[in-house]
Amino acid sequence: MPNPLYDALFAPLRGRQTPWLHLPDGGTISGDAFHALCARTAGTLRAMGLQPGDRLAVQVEKSPHALALYGGAVMAGVVFLPLNTAYTPEEVAYFLADAGAALMLADSARADALAPVAARCSTRLMTLSADGSGSFAEALGQATPIAEPAARRQDDLAALLYTSGTTGRSKGAMLTQRNLLSNAEVLVREWRFTSDDVLLHALPIFHTHGLFVATNTLLLAHGSMILLAKPDIDTMIRHLPQATSLMGVPTFYTRLLDDPRFGRDLVSHMRLFISGSAPLLAETHAAFEARTGHRILERYGMTETNMNTSNPYDGERRAGTVGPALPGVELAITDVETGAAVAPGEIGMIEVRGENVFAGYWQMPEKTAAELRANGFFITGDLGKIDADGYVHIVGRQKDLIIAGGYNIYPKEVELALDEAEGVQESAVIGVPHPDLGEAVLGVIVPAPGQNPDPDGILRKLSGHMARFKLPRALVVIPKLPRNTMGKVQKTVLRDRFRDWFAR
Numbered sequence: 001m002p003n004p005l006y007d008a009l010f011a012p013l014r015g016r017q018t019p020w021l022h023l024p025d026g027g028t029i030s031g032d033a034f035h036a037l038c039a040r041t042a043g044t045l046r047a048m049g050l051q052p053g054d055r056l057a058v059q060v061e062k063s064p065h066a067l068a069l070y071g072g073a074v075m076a077g078v079v080f081l082p083l084n085t086a087y088t089p090e091e092v093a094y095f096l097a098d099a100g101a102a103l104m105l106a107d108s109a110r111a112d113a114l115a116p117v118a119a120r121c122s123t124r125l126m127t128l129s130a131d132g133s134g135s136f137a138e139a140l141g142q143a144t145p146i147a148e149p150a151a152r153r154q155d156d157l158a159a160l161l162y163t164s165g166t167t168g169r170s171k172g173a174m175l176t177q178r179n180l181l182s183n184a185e186v187l188v189r190e191w192r193f194t195s196d197d198v199l200l201h202a203l204p205i206f207h208t209h210g211l212f213v214a215t216n217t218l219l220l221a222h223g224s225m226i227l228l229a230k231p232d233i234d235t236m237i238r239h240l241p242q243a244t245s246l247m248g249v250p251t252f253y254t255r256l257l258d259d260p261r262f263g264r265d266l267v268s269h270m271r272l273f274i275s276g277s278a279p280l281l282a283e284t285h286a287a288f289e290a291r292t293g294h295r296i297l298e299r300y301g302m303t304e305t306n307m308n309t310s311n312p313y314d315g316e317r318r319a320g321t322v323g324p325a326l327p328g329v330e331l332a333i334t335d336v337e338t339g340a341a342v343a344p345g346e347i348g349m350i351e352v353r354g355e356n357v358f359a360g361y362w363q364m365p366e367k368t369a370a371e372l373r374a375n376g377f378f379i380t381g382d383l384g385k386i387d388a389d390g391y392v393h394i395v396g397r398q399k400d401l402i403i404a405g406g407y408n409i410y411p412k413e414v415e416l417a418l419d420e421a422e423g424v425q426e427s428a429v430i431g432v433p434h435p436d437l438g439e440a441v442l443g444v445i446v447p448a449p450g451q452n453p454d455p456d457g458i459l460r461k462l463s464g465h466m467a468r469f470k471l472p473r474a475l476v477v478i479p480k481l482p483r484n485t486m487g488k489v490q491k492t493v494l495r496d497r498f499r500d501w502f503a504r
């Protein structure tokens, strides 16, 4: 039965005796063994009663078993819903309820904290730990592998990935088989991935970058991956000589450059370094070339759209730009207020259309209509321009969003929590330059009359409720927030004032 994503990505693993995954301990997992694990995973999902179209929520540490959950979900026709391992049970509750997840898989260490949440959402909870233990792992041991993948069409949902919303409510981006497959096909071609490629995979597998851009591309190319559980720089440096390619957020590259061991000898075997998910500073690009002789290839994407633009493999990789539109992707730069196209070379809202663009937000027709035009163009919230050679320059963001180390933080969500804190009248949360993370979260608070809020105490309290990467790295207290004549907080004024807060 046809299942386009399975047929293109996972079916070719069957019978392949060469490694698909290289593990840090020196072991390998062949394509065939991984395929068998996916088939058993799919069999287990079926045995648990999951039907095609049901949602499988996954919050587990990165491991070969965790990656096989994705393959198993595709084979069983189940919608894959990966969650950041940093999310607190409170945050997870929202995703389970919103998605109506039938089953959630979590590390055993988190099971107790998640049990009441799962029960409240009528989601079955099972465990799968990175060492391959847990109740799901036991069921896996007894499962019958599925012989035939579930029948799926290109328009069927493959994954539901949540992105934070500007109003605080996360939105589930519905990604179809076509979205994922079409993008993987383009990336294999444009970035010249072949079966000789070995990707050093150090990204998390709960986001578009590590899950789809990295994994789907290498699967389609019949290449292999060195699967690192964490982006630990020592481990990355140890494995670089066995790799041909690396995909990373800019923090990977600044951390490598900070390490004196990193130089030409270590990367003589490398073919390609790719960066994305956050802006790569032109100075990082230049320093990287000076140290290694390699020009990093920067590309631009989003959860909702997969990859939109990329610097060329053969042509000029222009620092500070994200390259031209990928084949099959149409770009428009529009006036933020009117939506009309701006003159060539002018700055405006970046909009994209193509098979890569998602099918809308899960059960949020109004939000879908607000961001996905009837003509198929998706309004990214990123501001940019296209130069005379077709290269896209991202100059800012219209959406109030902070990107720290490649993770997105929506200030509103943090502000709502800070506003509730003891002794706080109001707050503003901003992103300011950070040498390691690119941008870091800074909270600015105004004391309630006669109060003297305690920043450390506030942060400690917040930490149980929201993922740690969202927490302000520092809280500063000021007497009042700058506002314009309309009463709107002037975040640019705050960003300017505190721009050196985290400077080295």
Ligand code: MLC
Pocket: 086, 202, 203, 204, 207, 208, 209, 210, 230, 231, 249, 251, 252, 276, 277, 278, 300, 301, 302, 303, 404, 405, 406, 407, 437, 468, 469, 470
């Ligand atoms: C970790 N911490 C962060 C953080 N990552 N804080 C802010 N921003 C981040 N990105 C916090 C932890 O909570 C911890 O806090 C402390 O920093 C150290 O954590 P760590 O686990 O040791 O950090 P590390 O493993 O070094 O990870 C840093 C990182 C990682 C930058 C390598 O965040 C990372 O892998 N980022 C990649 C994210 C990604 O894949 N994005 C793609 C999105 S898809 P404490 O308080 O406990 O000490 C997308 C589309 C596209 O955007 O175009 O690709």
Ligand code: AMP
Pocket: 163, 208, 275, 276, 277, 278, 279, 280, 298, 299, 300, 301, 302, 303, 304, 322, 380, 381, 382, 394, 397, 403, 408
């Ligand atoms: P996410 O919602 O996590 O998928 O994040 C997508 C956002 O990351 C985009 O809308 C951009 O703001 C940002 N982004 C991704 N790649 C780049 C890049 N190469 N340069 C600048 N911003 C980027």
